[in-house]
Amino acid sequence: MVVIMAGGRGTRIAELFPNIPKPLIPVDGIPILEREIRSLASQGFKDLILTVGYLADKIITYFGDGSQLGVHIEYFVEEIPLGNAGALFQLRAKMGKDPFLLLNADAAFDVDFNRMLEFHKKHGGLVTLFTHPNSHPYDSGLIIANNDGNVEKWISKEDERPQWYNNRVNAGLHVIDPKVLELSQKNLEIDPTTGYPKGKVDLDRQILKPLCGTGKMFCYDSPEYVKDMGTPERFHQVEADYKNGVVQAKNLYNKQKAIFLDRDGTINVDKHYVFRIEDFEFLPGVFDALKMLQEAGYLLIIVTNQSGIARGYYTEEEYKKLEKWMNNELLNHGIHISGSYYCPHHPEAIVEQYRKDCDCRKPKLGMYMQAVQKFSLDLSKCYAIGDKIRDCHICELTECKGFLIGNNEEAGIIKNIHQGKIGNIRYASDLLEAAKEIFNSSHR
Numbered sequence: 001m002v003v004i005m006a007g008g009r010g011t012r013i014a015e016l017f018p019n020i021p022k023p024l025i026p027v028d029g030i031p032i033l034e035r036e037i038r039s040l041a042s043q044g045f046k047d048l049i050l051t052v053g054y055l056a057d058k059i060i061t062y063f064g065d066g067s068q069l070g071v072h073i074e075y076f077v078e079e080i081p082l083g084n085a086g087a088l089f090q091l092r093a094k095m096g097k098d099p100f101l102l103l104n105a106d107a108a109f110d111v112d113f114n115r116m117l118e119f120h121k122k123h124g125g126l127v128t129l130f131t132h133p134n135s136h137p138y139d140s141g142l143i144i145a146n147n148d149g150n151v152e153k154w155i156s157k158e159d160e161r162p163q164w165y166n167n168r169v170n171a172g173l174h175v176i177d178p179k180v181l182e183l184s185q186k187n188l189e190i191d192p193t194t195g196y197p198k199g200k201v202d203l204d205r206q207i208l209k210p211l212c213g214t215g216k217m218f219c220y221d222s223p224e225y226v227k228d229m230g231t232p233e234r235f236h237q238v239e240a241d242y243k244n245g246v247v248q249a250k251n252l253y254n255k256q257k258a259i260f261l262d263r264d265g266t267i268n269v270d271k272h273y274v275f276r277i278e279d280f281e282f283l284p285g286v287f288d289a290l291k292m293l294q295e296a297g298y299l300l301i302i303v304t305n306q307s308g309i310a311r312g313y314y315t316e317e318e319y320k321k322l323e324k325w326m327n328n329e330l331l332n333h334g335i336h337i338s339g340s341y342y343c344p345h346h347p348e349a350i351v352e353q354y355r356k357d358c359d360c361r362k363p364k365l366g367m368y369m370q371a372v373q374k375f376s377l378d379l380s381k382c383y384a385i386g387d388k389i390r391d392c393h394i395c396e397l398t399e400c401k402g403f404l405i406g407n408n409e410e411a412g413i414i415k416n417i418h419q420g421k422i423g424n425i426r427y428a429s430d431l432l433e434a435a436k437e438i439f440n441s442s443h444r
């Protein structure tokens with residue numbers, strides 16, 4: 001079952017399309033909601049409920065019972081405004097026991113929802129939020145989660161936020177177990193005559209946010225396309241992205257391509273076990289390089305050995321603080337890091353909890369394989385880039401290609417790379433040179 005909230009008024013975007021409800025705004029000739037329903041139908045989601053309010057009859061007339069799109073659509077018309085979650089209580093009887101998708105039609109999206117449902121079932125929570133990095137985290141709802149994806153905090157637009165945070169924004173797409181409605185009813189005032197909550201119910205504030213820190217709500221980080229169309233600029237971007245096939249291509253149903261980036265000596269000057277912000281120095285050309293790779297459609301994924309944690313030089317918390325700071329600096333240059341993996345281990349660690357012969361420390365492939373799974377990667381279209389040969393070991397074992405950069409590796413190894421003696425690995429003087437070669441070969 002899929003519930004699509006399609007009752008919102010487009011405010012700023014309405015200037016471009018007066019008297020057209022937001023879901024019917026044409027994007028490259030086809031209403032945005034029609035594009036989304038077609039994508040859902042193609043993934044097997046055929047039972048839809050649209051909650052409608054503003055210009056409801058136009059939406060109902062356009063989609064009818066959905067049979068032309070191969071789906072079955074029912075409508076819930078809000079005669080009096082119920083807030084964005086009020087309708088759910090009145091629809092409760094139709095929902096049965098299985099988790100349902102609750103999607104906000106204010107955004108343009110194309111997502112592999114079967115994959116998200118699988119994640120939901122695997123984690124056993126009551127709610128899964130679709131989260132992603134966006135271009136304006138500073139005025140978006142931020143989600144703070146632990147390493148397992150358990151949501152700990154929800155920072156709304158108006159809340160005070162920490163100085164450095166991960167760019168992990170709630171996108172308005174959810175998997176919800178109907179039990180949540182019963183649970184949250186306890187905190188709402190119920191109208192005794194109808195049995196439904198009184199007045200308006202706000203989904204984020206009254207139903208989801210209270211689940212933070214309970215272990216019942218998870219976030220599903222995804223690089224798939226979800227973009228708010230709230231302003232004319234964003235609308236034009238969405239239209240261009242549909243025309244260029246970018247929206248559809250990012251659905252994880254399709255295999256993705258990525259750049260695996262070492263950190264120290266590749267992104268920043270290797271000063272040996274850097275963990276303080278004041279010691280972190282971006283290498284020349286890094287911003288241009290990452291921007292170029294991102295624009296060529298690659299996901300950017302950091303894969304870094306951090307044995308300084310095992311050696312007791314700094315803590316995981318200190319590492320993570322620097323990671324957030326670095327991601328924030330990159331974001332200021334328009335660069336989004338999709339994934340960050342670090343190995344805190346070492347076989348001879350001083351700190352006992354990190355003393356192990358793990359399968360994540362490069363040259364081993366543990367971190368890469370996690371990313372391959374999470375981001376649905378096609379390794380034959382990926383590159384590994386680093387200043388040590390161990391950063392590129394994956395290229396000797398798989399179809400992944402790679403670049404050894406800089407002068408931090410032994411001269412003999414660099415020479416062998418120059419002579420093309422080691423697998424799929426080539427040499428570049430720095431990240432920018434590697435990026436240019438990748439860019440050129442993907443546009444040939």
Ligand SMILES: [Mg+2]
Binds near residue numbers: 265266270388
């Ligand atoms: Mg390095």
Ligand SMILES: [Zn+2]
Binds near residue numbers: 343344358361
């Ligand atoms: Zn490890």
